[in-house]
Amino acid sequence: MSHEDVNPGAAPTLDQARKQIARYGLEADPQAVLVAVRLMAAGARLDRASEVHFARSGLSTGRYRLLVDLEDGDGEKSPSQLAKSLGVSRATVTGLVAGLEREGLVARRASTEDGRGAVVVLTARGSRRLHDMAADHFARLEALVGGLAADERGLFLDLLERITQRIGALTAE
Amino acid sequence: MSHEDVNPGAAPTLDQARKQIARYGLEADPQAVLVAVRLMAAGARLDRASEVHFARSGLSTGRYRLLVDLEDGDGEKSPSQLAKSLGVSRATVTGLVAGLEREGLVARRASTEDGRGAVVVLTARGSRRLHDMAADHFARLEALVGGLAADERGLFLDLLERITQRIGALTAE
DNA sequence: CGGAAGTAATTAGCAAGCTAACTATTTGAT
DNA sequence: ATCAAATAGTTAGCTTGCTAATTACTTCCG
Structure with missing residues (x-):
C-alpha cells in the first residue's frame, strides 16, 4: 500500500x-x-x-421545492405549470403531489375551466410545514455560503450563471 | 394570466x-x-x-466515473476502494460494476490476499471506450466553462471550494 | 359540426443512489 | 485456540427522477 x-x-x-x-x-x-x-x-x-x-422535515428536495413554488404563487397551480417552473417532467410532479397529498400538505381539485386539468392547492398544514422549517432552513443555507464575503457572493453568482447558461453544450447536437 | x-x-x-x-x-x-x-x-x-x-456512450455518470477511477489507478481496485474514492456506498459500486461487467468494460476477480475481497479490473474494451469518448467529452467540458476567462476560472474554483467545504453545515447536528 | 391533432394527467417500467440486513472471512483479544 | 467484533461484498427494498404509453378532454380546421 x-x-x-x-x-x-x-x-x-x-x-x-x-x-x-x-x-x-x-x-x-x-x-x-x-x-x-x-x-x-x-x-x-x-x-x-x-x-x-x-x-428531517419529512420532505424531499423535490417536495420542498414544489411547496415553495405553490406558496410563491397564489397557493395553487396546475401540475403542468408546476412541472414547468420546477423544471421537471409532469410525471415527476404527479409523484411529488401524490406524496404531498398523502401527508395532507397539498390538495388536488379538478380544474373548473379545463376538464382535463387539475389544480394543486397548498393546504394550511402545508403552509405551516414551510413556516416551521424556515428558520432552520435559511440559517443552514446562509451557513453554506458563510465562507464568502458579500462581494464574493455576487462574483460567484455571476460566474456560476455564466457556466449554467452553457449546460446545454454538454448535451447539444 | x-x-x-x-x-x-x-x-x-x-x-x-x-x-x-x-x-x-x-x-x-x-x-x-x-x-x-x-x-x-x-x-x-x-x-x-x-x-x-x-x-450517448452507453454509460451513466456513475459508470463513467468508476472507469476513470480504475484507469487513474493501475487499472484495478477493490469495490471498497472504489466506493471510497467515488464517494458512493459499496452497494452502489456493486450495481455499477454489475452493469459494467455485463458490457465487458470491467471484469471481477476474487482477491488473492483476502478471501472476502474482490478486485475490479478495467478491460481492454473498457479502456477503449474511455479513449473513444475522450475527445468529445473533454471538448464539452471545456465548452461548459468556455464563458470564463482563465483567471475567472481560478477564482471560481476557489469560491466553489470554500462553499463545498461547508456542505456539512446543511446536515450537521 | 365532426374528426384529427394537440394537451393534461396518470401509469408502468427503468436507472442510480441510499440504508439495513445477511453471508463469509479476517482480525484481535483473552 | 477460540470466539467476538470488524470488514468485504451482495441483496432487498426504498425514493427520485426519467421516458413512453394510455386515457381523457380541447381545439381547430374543413
Whole structure:
C-alpha cells in the first residue's frame, strides 16, 4: 500500500485532470476541465446533502421545492405549470403531489375551466410545514455560503450563471 | 394570466429569495440564500445533463466515473476502494460494476490476499471506450466553462471550494 | 359540426443512489 | 485456540427522477 490518503469522495485535482488529458493525447485546458468536473462533483454532493436536510422535515428536495413554488404563487397551480417552473417532467410532479397529498400538505381539485386539468392547492398544514422549517432552513443555507464575503457572493453568482447558461453544450447536437 | 414568462426550470431570483425571507419574518441575507439555492439548482441541472451526455456512450455518470477511477489507478481496485474514492456506498459500486461487467468494460476477480475481497479490473474494451469518448467529452467540458476567462476560472474554483467545504453545515447536528 | 391533432394527467417500467440486513472471512483479544 | 467484533461484498427494498404509453378532454380546421 502507498502513503496516499484515499480521501473519501475526493474532489479531483488539477494533476488528475492533466494526467487524463495527457493520456488521451488531447489539447484541453486542464483548469477548465477541472472546473467542470469539480462543479459536477459539488452538485452531486450538494444534492445528496440536500435530501438529508429536507428529510428531517419529512420532505424531499423535490417536495420542498414544489411547496415553495405553490406558496410563491397564489397557493395553487396546475401540475403542468408546476412541472414547468420546477423544471421537471409532469410525471415527476404527479409523484411529488401524490406524496404531498398523502401527508395532507397539498390538495388536488379538478380544474373548473379545463376538464382535463387539475389544480394543486397548498393546504394550511402545508403552509405551516414551510413556516416551521424556515428558520432552520435559511440559517443552514446562509451557513453554506458563510465562507464568502458579500462581494464574493455576487462574483460567484455571476460566474456560476455564466457556466449554467452553457449546460446545454454538454448535451447539444 | 400575467405577463410573467414561466421560464422553464427558472433559476430563482433575488426578489424571490427576499419575498420568502420576508414571508417568514427572518433576518437572512437574501443574496446568501440566493447563492445557495442557485448552486443547488445548477447542481441538479448539471447532474441530469451529465446523465444525458454519458448516455450517448452507453454509460451513466456513475459508470463513467468508476472507469476513470480504475484507469487513474493501475487499472484495478477493490469495490471498497472504489466506493471510497467515488464517494458512493459499496452497494452502489456493486450495481455499477454489475452493469459494467455485463458490457465487458470491467471484469471481477476474487482477491488473492483476502478471501472476502474482490478486485475490479478495467478491460481492454473498457479502456477503449474511455479513449473513444475522450475527445468529445473533454471538448464539452471545456465548452461548459468556455464563458470564463482563465483567471475567472481560478477564482471560481476557489469560491466553489470554500462553499463545498461547508456542505456539512446543511446536515450537521 | 365532426374528426384529427394537440394537451393534461396518470401509469408502468427503468436507472442510480441510499440504508439495513445477511453471508463469509479476517482480525484481535483473552 | 477460540470466539467476538470488524470488514468485504451482495441483496432487498426504498425514493427520485426519467421516458413512453394510455386515457381523457380541447381545439381547430374543413
